[in-house]
Amino acid sequence: MGRWPWRDWGSALWHSLAWAVFGAAYVGAVVFVSSRPGATAGAVLLVLAAGSRLSAYIGATVGEIGLLRGFWLDSSRRMAWLEDYAASMTEHADARPPSLVEGIRFEHVAFAYPGTSRRVLDDVSLDLWPGSVVAIVGENGAGKSTLVKLLCRMYQPGEGRILVDGVDLARIPADEWRSRLAGAFQDFFRFEFLVQHTVGIGDVPRLDDQPGVAAAVNRAGADDVVERFAAGLETQLGATWPGGVEVSFGQWQKLALARGFMRDHPLLLVLDEPTAALDGARVVEVGSHEALMAKRGQYAELYGIQAAAYK
Ligand SMILES: Nc1ncnc2c1ncn2[C@@H]1O[C@H](COP(=O)(O)OP(=O)(O)OP(=O)(O)O)[C@@H](O)[C@H]1O
Ligand SMILES: [Mg+2]
Structure with missing residues (x-):
């Protein structure tokens, strides 16, 4: 007021x-x-x-x-x-959605969340090649999820640009860009619908496509979750609803992953999960696993810690 x-x-x-x-x-x-x-x-x-x-x-x-x-x-x-x-x-989205031939380039990207002054990302430059699988490793709070949110055009970089096939992402209509993305976010939403719709909403036009949903559940390795529910895909999720079932965190996470796998041919598949340890809010090293191991830098050190934990 x-x-x-x-x-x-x-x-x-x-x-x-x-x-x-x-x-x-x-x-x-x-x-x-x-x-x-x-x-x-x-x-x-x-x-x-x-x-x-x-x-x-x-x-x-x-x-x-x-x-x-x-x-x-x-x-x-x-x-x-x-x-x-x-x-x-x-407003300034006048470009057509790209087909991702050249790849995605971060050019000196800096970002602070609205209403804050601390830069979560600072001078980040990196290339994401088409057809490649890229893992982003970093300490809790380093800015991994933020980078993913910028990539999905949830936020705009404060400085620098994100180029998709050479075109500034800011010029690509957000809804068209997002309709080509798929994936699961770390802070996923718990849709208390029927399992069919909780998963199917990952590709809204195919909300009621039962084989499509079953395939996505399978891709996410969530068959065991659905099999446990008496009514299968027709099970109501959420104990507060009539006939609804209680769902554990792990079950929600698998269903969120299945939702992320609803699109058959996404341009970009984003999987944001918590990972262990790296240093503050900038990309420190970029390269293949072999090259980074040979470099004996922070990646190699962190990999060593991780590997030791499994020995
Ligand atoms: N909506 C927001 N508003 C303000 N600050 C935020 C917001 N979201 C995240 N932050 C801050 O930005 C920084 C980076 O957060 P981010 O979630 O990107 O880290 P992360 O690397 O994904 O961490 P984790 O490993 O815990 O998932 C953190 O300091 C966090 O507190
Ligand atoms: Mg995160």
Whole structure:
């Protein structure tokens, strides 16, 4: 409400006016009852008690209405923000979605989350070749998920560019770009739908495509999860729903992975999971496993720690 103080003033004025009318009526009622011929102390007390009870009810009702109004204003403001944000995503988007022949290039990308000044990514330059599998390794909080979010055009780099086949990602319409992506995010959402839809929503036009969903479940190695549910793909997830089942974290994660595998031919498959250890928020080394091991740098050191843990 702070941004619109006039609303607060207006609301306070109406409140004062309403209570002034109520007060005047209350006093009037007491005067009326007590000045009538044959008025008793009991009748006056009754009016006083009824009046105070009434004022408590009115106060509570006004409070509830204020709360509801607050909810409504808050959600409509969020909605307006979302609409503006969606519009800003298509503002300079004049390029066609690419087919990914040359690959993806990060050019001196820097990024700080909105409302913060700390750079989560700083001067990141790297190439992602088409047809390659790239693993990003880093300490918790190093910026791996952030890099993935930028790649999915959830955020724009503050500095530098992300080029897709030489075209700035900012010029590719966000919805068209995302319709060519697939994958699972670390902070996945738990859709409490039927299993069919929880997975199928990974490719909305194929929401009800049962063989498609079964194939995605299989790709994610989630067959065991679905087999455990009595109604299979028709099982309602979430214990608060009628007939719904409780789902463990691991089961949710496998279903999220299956959702990520719904698209048969994505341009880019993103799998963001927590991994262990590297140094702060910039790409330190780039290269193949062999080259990085030969370099004996941080990658080799971390690989050594990881391998030792499995000995
Ligand atoms: N929405 C956000 N707003 C502000 N800061 C954020 C936001 N999301 C992440 N951060 C911060 O950005 C930094 C990088 O976070 P990010 O999630 O990219 O790390 P990560 O490398 O994926 O870590 P992990 O290994 O734990 O998954 C962290 O310091 C985190 O606190
Ligand atoms: Mg992460």
